[in-house]
Amino acid sequence: xxxxxxxxxxxxxxxxxxxxxxxxxxxxxxxxxxxxxxxxxxxxxxxxxxxxxxxxxxxxxxxxxxxxxxxxxxxxxxxxxxxxxxxxxxxxxxxxxxxxxxxxxxxxxxxxxxxxxxxxxxxxxxxxxxxxxxxxxxxxxxxxxxxxxxxxxxxxxxxxxxxxxxxxxxxxxxxxxxxxxxxxxxxxxxxxxxxxxxxxxxxxxxxxxxxxxxxxxxxxxxxxxxxxxxxxxxxxxxxxxxxxxxxxxxxxxxxx
Amino acid sequence: xxxxxxxxxxxxxxxxxxxxxxxxxxxxxxxxxxxxxxxxxxxxxxxxxxxxxxxxxxxxxxxxxxxxxxxxxxxxxxxxxxxxxxxxxxxxxxxxxxxxxxxxxxxxxxxxxxxxxxxxxxxxxxxxxxxxxxxxxxxxxxxxxxxxxxxxxx
Numbered sequence: 001x002x003x004x005x006x007x008x009x010x011x012x013x014x015x016x017x018x019x020x021x022x023x024x025x026x027x028x029x030x031x032x033x034x035x036x037x038x039x040x041x042x043x044x045x046x047x048x049x050x051x052x053x054x055x056x057x058x059x060x061x062x063x064x065x066x067x068x069x070x071x072x073x074x075x076x077x078x079x080x081x082x083x084x085x086x087x088x089x090x091x092x093x094x095x096x097x098x099x100x101x102x103x104x105x106x107x108x109x110x111x112x113x114x115x116x117x118x119x120x121x122x123x124x125x126x127x128x129x130x131x132x133x134x135x136x137x138x139x140x141x142x143x144x145x146x147x148x149x150x151x152x153x154x155x156x157x158x159x160x161x162x163x164x165x166x167x168x169x170x171x172x173x174x175x176x177x178x179x180x181x182x183x184x185x186x187x188x189x190x191x192x193x194x195x196x197x198x199x200x201x202x203x204x205x206x207x208x209x210x211x212x213x214x215x216x217x218x219x220x221x222x223x224x225x226x227x228x229x230x231x232x233x234x235x236x237x238x239x240x241x242x243x244x245x246x247x248x249x250x251x252x253x254x255x256x
Numbered sequence: 257x258x259x260x261x262x263x264x265x266x267x268x269x270x271x272x273x274x275x276x277x278x279x280x281x282x283x284x285x286x287x288x289x290x291x292x293x294x295x296x297x298x299x300x301x302x303x304x305x306x307x308x309x310x311x312x313x314x315x316x317x318x319x320x321x322x323x324x325x326x327x328x329x330x331x332x333x334x335x336x337x338x339x340x341x342x343x344x345x346x347x348x349x350x351x352x353x354x355x356x357x358x359x360x361x362x363x364x365x366x367x368x369x370x371x372x373x374x375x376x377x378x379x380x381x382x383x384x385x386x387x388x389x390x391x392x393x394x395x396x397x398x399x400x401x402x403x404x405x406x407x408x409x410x
Contacts, residue, residue: 086309087269145290146283149270160288210287220264234265235327236311237342240354244335249362250309253274 002126003119005111006178013189019112022196026203033206034215040207043216051223058230070225078221087252090143093135097167100131104171129175136168149253163209169198257315257328258295259304265312266290272304272313306332306339334362 007019038044055062062070077083082098085091107125114121141147141154157165177191206212227234259281261272266289272281273290280294281304290313292298305313315328325346332339341353371386378385388396 084310085267085269090267090269145268145270145273145288149273150283158285160284160286216264224265234311235329235342235344237329237331237340237352237354239331240333240336240338240340242333242336242338242354242356244333246335246337246358246361248334250271250334253270 001179001182002123004182005122006125006181007108007111009181010192013192016112023109023112026199029203030206030211033204034212036207037212038216047216047219047223051226054223054227054230054232054234058227058232060229060231062226062230066229067226070229071222074218074222074225078225079218084217084221087143089252090139093139093143096131096135097139098135100128100133100135100171101167103128104132126175126178129171132167132171133175136164136171140164140168145253159208160210162205163202163211166198166202166205166209170195170202173198257300257317258298259292259300259302259313259315260295261290261292262312262314263287263289263291265310266308267310267312269309271307271309275303275307277301277303302330305330332357 007016010019082091082094085094103124105128107121107128111121111125146152146156146158147154173191173195177188177195180188180191202209202211224234263284268283268288268290270283270290273283275281278297278299280292280297281290282293283289284291290304300315302315305315311329311331315330317323317326317328323346327342327344329342330339331342337356337358339355339357341351341355343351343353345351368385371390374385383397391397
């Protein structure tokens, strides 16, 4: 089950070209949705206005070398290690989901375009899918703020859930389809249909979901690092000139 | 001055929701980020501003006495036990303040429930619960002696 390309077995039902066109279409939807999101909200305009203002008011000039170093730090700490999270559980859940998503998407593309029969890609596809499920369901049922901090039911669905629910739906249905297909179950084609619907929803709903956060969050993290380097610090006070002596007593928010 | 949240800084951790005494910091249903649902009802205690680990919450004055262009930001450093304020006025002036917020380690102060329950006779005393021990004043609370009072009062 874990070593067979699940898309290769679809050859009788769907020609590889159809699957390849579908993936290209999803990439186009993500690009178009992100651009629409940026233009509609004016987030890029706000971002660059803020950037220019911060640059002109900063008491220190940040050179090209330092900018590059800040970009590398942003990439290594804030993006690859999800360093902006203050809650360790959320950070672990995000890392699982993020790296799971990367493995899942890349292995899907390789299996569909390369029609690879190497066993490593199906294994990575399963591993990525299971990582997304682990991180995503952990976040959904236990960690997200409206459940953990506001005391709402984990089954209450709202607009903000569009991304995580369509992602979890796509991956869960995909894994169930692959499992049923391996066991030659008759329900496989039903779950394949549901898998395609959930995946289309995930990529087509970019303008209305938080899918685009994977593009604008790194930009915001970089801008934050630059504002600290040039002295504006987003107008925050500088660190107090006192020794650290008491540690932290911060506990996880449990409002209800 | 009521509070507001920078959505790009907030990571939706819920600390402000947890601490707000007016219960007006909530999680936005579209973006799952915190926001002040009712600035008019803000007590302006700034608990959320100080508690935010991302420094994503700021304060904005009412337009009639705090013209646009000002900035009031706060940094709470737990390990240093300090609160720092940076006030920027619209004309460019700036004021910075640093205040200590405690002199003992976090968690070292006993909560009310950790003290013994008061006995019935304690309710007749002038001291409040757990006084004078809790005040740590050696020899007890200072009290006026009859000869210190004005003639005719005692």
